Amino acid sequence: MQCLIHGFIFSLFYGKEAMVIFGGKAFTREAIKAGESSGLKPAFRNAFEFCRQWMNGAHSFSIRTSGSTGTPKEISLTREQVLASVRATRRFFEIGKHSHLLCCLDTEKIAGKMMLLRALEWEGSVRVELPTANPLENSAHESFDFVAMVPLQVAACFEHPQTREALDRIGILIIGGAAVGPGLRQRIQELPGKVYQTYGMTETVSHVALANLKSSGPVEYRALPEVRLAVDGTNRLCIQSPMSGDDWLVTNDVVEMTSSRTFLWKGRADFVVNSGGVKLHPEEISQQIAPLVQELFPSSNFFLTGIPDAGLGEALVLILEAETDALRGEELLEAAKALLPKYWNPKAIRFVPRFCWTSTGKIDQFRTLASWEDE
Structure with a gap:
């Protein structure tokens, strides 16, 4: 019912035909298929061309990974894989026709491209905006049935009265690209719509x-329809699905299976700090200390990593996006020591005034550490 109401309101402005609105300029599907791009702003040219190729039956797509945890690489995807993903999400949320979507992610990456294709395949309308910190600023008066954001964008929307109200009018909000911290998750409880963290x-x-x-x-993840899950001998998540191909995909994510279709994410298997012979998973420890960081350094981003150490080989350190505050930093370390199992506690805190980010809203740890080392 909610989707139908939003679709009706949207049709008052743009008519009954589902549209793709690139930066305020509306195009019909027929116009996109024919390549009629008069009035299109240059910044949206690649997104328009991607939609045109899809609507003309393109069978394969080359997409570049984000590179937040390793070297970026090109991935080739088939039309069948993409359609399987689009349909599985639709089934999970039971989304009908005439829904109104907002695409505010980088359309050069998979998350942004999938928002475009969901709108096209779901026979809905989509407003496409360039990625910004607060993606609802240009559409605060609208109601959306389905939106995808990164945590930074959601947090920014909460900080302004108009966009805070706009969050209340989102039927389904999915959040990906990075983990949602405890402070933001607490604020999310206020929203009337559905809010989900994504894994993929x-x-x-x-x-x-x-x-x-x-x-x-x-945070317990549930598999989409037709997705099969398993773990290998090292508890790495293995996935078999129509969207990832027929073969089992062995990920680098260590998980705890809570049922055949649900799991808790622990961290990346290839991101291990060997500190004095003890193997530590920084992401798992981050989840444990996130409430402490939120309490002492509200709204500050952070991550844990290993740095060379003469005695331990590697020492676990906390990298915190904040101005140097030695007193509160020491308080945080002491609180973490009391909370964490033996050997898990960070040995030091390094303050970085501003983190570096990827275009998909993830902390770019390599560049952030490089900027800290250069200072």
Whole structure:
């Protein structure tokens, strides 16, 4: 019902035909298919061309990974894989026709491209905006049935009265690209719509599992329809799905299976700090200390990593996006020591005034560490 209401309101402005609105300029599907791009702003040219290729039956697509945790690479995806992803998301959320979507992610990456294709395949309308910190600023008066954002964007929308109200008018909000911190998750409880954290990657054609952020307890991911899950001998998540191909895909993510279709994410298997012979998973420890960081350094981003150490080989350190505050930093380390199991506690805090980010809204740890080392 909510989708139909939003679709009706949208039709008052743009008519009954589903449209793709690039930066305020509306195009019909027929116009896009024919390549009629009169009035299109140059910044949206690649997104328009991607839609045109899709509507003319393109069978394969080359997409570049984000490179937030390694070297970016090109991934080739088939039309069948993409359609499987689009349909699985639709089934999971039971989305009907005439829905109104907002695409505010980088359309050069998989998350942005999938928002375009969901609108086209779901026979809905989509407003396409360039990625900004607050993606609802230009459309605060509108109501959206389905929106995808990164955590930074959601947090920014909460900070302004108009966009805060606009969040209330989103039927389904999915959040990906990075983990949602405890402070933001607490604010999400106020929203009337559905809010889910995504799990996926370019190789799985966007998300293959979703976690309800409005539920209590740990963030538990549930597989989309037709997605099969398993773990290998090292507890790495293995995925078989129509969107990732027929073969099993072995990921670098360490998980705890809570059922045959649900899991808790622990961290990346290839991101291990060997500190004095003890193997530490920084992402798992980050989840444990996130409430402490939120309490002492509200709204500050952080991550844990290893740095060379003469005695330990590697020392676990906390990299915090904040101005140097030695007193509160020491308080945080002491609180973490009391909370964490033996050997898990960070040995030091390094303050960085401003983190570097990828275009998909993830912390770029390599560039952030490089900027800190250069200072």
